[in-house]
Amino acid sequence: MNDRRRPPASHTASARRDASLSALIETLRESAARRDLAGGHAGAEKQRIADAGLLALAVPREFGGAFGGAFGEGGLRWGALYETIRAIARVDSALAHLLGFQYLQIASVDLWGNAAQRANWLQGTVEYRWWWGNAVNPLDTRLVAQPDKAGGWRLHGKKGFCSGTWGSQMMTVSAHDPATGKPVFAVVPTTREGITVHDDWDPIGQRQTDSGTVSFDAVEVRASEVLNRPETPRASLRTLVSQLVLTNLFVGLAEGALDEARAYVLAHGRPWVNAGVQRAAEDPYLQQRFGEMRIQALSAAVLADRAASILDAAWEAGDDLDAAARAEVSLAISEAKIVAHRAALYAGEQLFDACGARATNAALALDRFWRNARVHTLHDPLDYRVRDVGRHALTQELPEPTLYT
Structure with missing residues (x-):
């Protein structure tokens, strides 16, 4: 009788990740110093990260990704995702930041989205290999949300420190609602009319994190795009x-x-x-x-x-x-x-x-x-x-x- 068993799904996912990651890191290492001195957008390197299959590691397996949380042998856990971020950070912490914030936005949808939103955006991340940008910073209240008659919102103003927005396809965003004093959270395509991503990120370090300012000029947020963050320990x-x-x-x-x-x-x-x-x-x-x-x-x-x-x-x-x-x-x-x-x-x-x-x-x-x-x-x-x-x-x-x- 053959006692050999198929390896758990988490082991298979880890093996695929490790093989892709090793080759990617060597490629990033070769250009890390030069790119740090040049700054700007690391478009080619972000494409290599996507080609290595790392963008959807935080997407739950039920939506086609590799993440299983801590549930048995169903996929990668947070520990494995953080190992991935750390490995890239050893040679290029700016690109590790971008990938880490990719996982953060995916987690935001997973934690705060309803069933339809999770299916749409998480499956879309796998299918279309979206890069996600981050415009969630509730301390920055310059971006104002005004109710729209269609049941959604219109966004007016700016957000700073918007990591990963340059070159992204989707972004999470928070805006200030003056009527309640609370933030409004949503997901919008980065290319939506009225959104301008500014190339104004010029710090002494982390120079390729695409973390500049984003302007919003009467940007439409549809009711189906609003994330209703529950007040629960899990959501936090x-x-x-x-x-x-x-x-x-x-x-x-x-x-x-x-x-x-x-x-x-x-x-x-x-x-x-x-x-x-x-x-x-x-x-x-x-x-x-x-x-x-x-x-x-x-x-x-x-x-x-x-x-x-x-x-x-x-x-x-x-x-x-x-x-x-x-x-x-x-x-x-x-x-x-x-x-x-x-x-x-x-x-x-x-x-x-x-x-x-x-x-x-x-x-x-x-x-x-x-x-x-x-x-x-x-x-x-x-x-x-x-x-x-x-x-x-x-x-x-x-x-x-x-x-x-």
């Missing part, structure tokens, strides 16, 4: 999915800086004149520096993996997820993000102490690891996140849901 997981995207970007940056420093020192490093050794790799102070970088990066990775596991469990709970369990996810992500934040900045700076003066050659763009980390670690204040963790350590009080926790 969208914020935590977002925060863990950023956490894994930081982990990838720390690991990538360590990899680049190691490669440079082994190929080009020279021992200091007073070191008394023949090779740079034998210098005990250099070994100590690499040890500190490794410890911080590894600590961040372990905490990020732990947080993803807790998120998976919360996702599995579905509508039974309660506020306390949701808060445990928030706490785990804050703990991971704090350590990853510090690790990314530390590794990006220590890279130069490890590699020496010649590593500052601008063409190498080795400063991109620190610059990318510095830009993204300003997303929300670290001090408030540390405060939440410290308050829990003292009083066992769990963090309250906010736009960032």
Whole structure:
């Protein structure tokens, strides 16, 4: 009797992802420094990500994607998606950001959409290989929603920090309703009449995230496009999915800086004149520096993996997820993000102490690891996140849901 069994669907999906990801990363690595210096839209690289079959990993299997949440052997879990983001971030954190926010918008539809919306937009993502942009930022109230007589809305104004909108086919958007003071959430095609995506993103880091300003001039939002976000713990997981995207970007940056420093020192490093050794790799102070970088990066990775596991469990709970369990996810992500934040900045700076003066050659763009980390670690204040963790350590009080926790 043949006892061999077919591998679980999750293993098959992981194998396909790993094969595509490995080749993609090597391609991105070859051009990462040059593209960072040039900035602008990475259209060709985004096409390679789409061709690698990575755009729909967060789409549930029932709609043709690879995601199974935490439900048995039915597909990939959040941990696998974050591993994908982190792997790309080691060589190109801007493109990892774009893919992470792709998964975030898909999760938004999955969490907030009704049955018809989920079927339409999630199946469409698989069939048409849509890139999704993000214009959801409730703190930016410049974009105003006015009721339309057809039962929908008209959008007037601007949104900033709209990651991934340039070159996208669909976008999620939030607008301010002056009558209620609450946000209106919706999905619209990026090419809809009245939408203008501005090429005005010019920061010191994360330069290819297409995160510029989007203008809306009387843009129609149909009633069928409005996302009715429920006030439930499960619906609020969208914020935590977002925060863990950023956490894994930081982990990838720390690991990538360590990899680049190691490669440079082994190929080009020279021992200091007073070191008394023949090779740079034998210098005990250099070994100590690499040890500190490794410890911080590894600590961040372990905490990020732990947080993803807790998120998976919360996702599995579905509508039974309660506020306390949701808060445990928030706490785990804050703990991971704090350590990853510090690790990314530390590794990006220590890279130069490890590699020496010649590593500052601008063409190498080795400063991109620190610059990318510095830009993204300003997303929300670290001090408030540390405060939440410290308050829990003292009083066992769990963090309250906010736009960032």
